[in-house]
């Protein structure tokens with residue numbers, strides 16, 4: 001059981017309060033999707049949960065201990081973080097880029113343990129990149145590269161996986177493939193948090209939604225409770241039409257509302 005908790009988490013970036021007084025409790029086995037308008041503080045929250053940003057006030061606790069006290073090597077084994085539109089600088093084969101996810105376990109790409117080899121092969125297969133293993137990662141499309149980086153994060157086998165907009169550059173099939181992978185990863189016992197802008201996919205796949213607006217927590221609840229026309233009008237400034245279909249809620253953003 002893994003628990004990631006924020007207590008009165010506030011983060012100031014430049015002259016901005018990017019996050020203010022966030023109290024949040026996340027646990028293993030759940031797929032949480034963070035939504036909110038541009039600038040709401042979603043990336044700031046994810047980076048704080050990963051221990052990459054220090055709170056200005058408050059704390060992030062991993063299993064009741066302040067994240068700031070965890071040694072870097074231990075944190076890298078425990079929390080896999082995938083940044084928004086990450087880039088790949090070196091023309092390494094796909095398999096080696098994914099194998100970099102084993103570095104926290106002190107396994108180099110050319111000296112993987114049997115567990116490491118299985119984790120790398122499993123991650124490549126999970127994101128639909130079988131057959132790409134020997135291709136230089138710099139010669140892939142944007143969506144293929146995004147999946148390589150997700151596979152690298154999965155190969156870490158960390159109990160906490162934090163991903164910033166994992167489906168932003170993906171085609172509809174691979175959006176579904178990746179969201180199924182994240183959901184299954186959570187169902188298998190990981191604590192998974194993803195930032196997303198597609199509200200229908202968020203509603204369909206998330207166990208719980210965290211809604212941020214203006215650096216504040218507006219809601220943390222199952223999709224059916226967060227996706228209401230009133231809530232979307234208040235937080236996103238849109239008139240939305242929400243219907244319940246067999247596959248889950250369908251959220252259609254119909255028009256922007258005039259600013260209040």
Ligand SMILES: Nc1ncnc2c1ncn2[C@@H]1O[C@H](COP(=O)(O)OP(=O)(O)OP(=O)(O)O)[C@@H](O)[C@H]1O
Pocket residue numbers: 013014015016017018036037038039040041042043044045
């Ligand atoms: N390095 C920085 N210095 C100063 N302000 C920053 C910095 N990074 C982000 N901000 C500000 O902090 C706020 C939160 O930014 P953040 O990136 O967390 O938003 P977000 O919800 O992830 O947005 P988006 O949907 O556009 O990715 C924004 O108002 C942003 O302008």
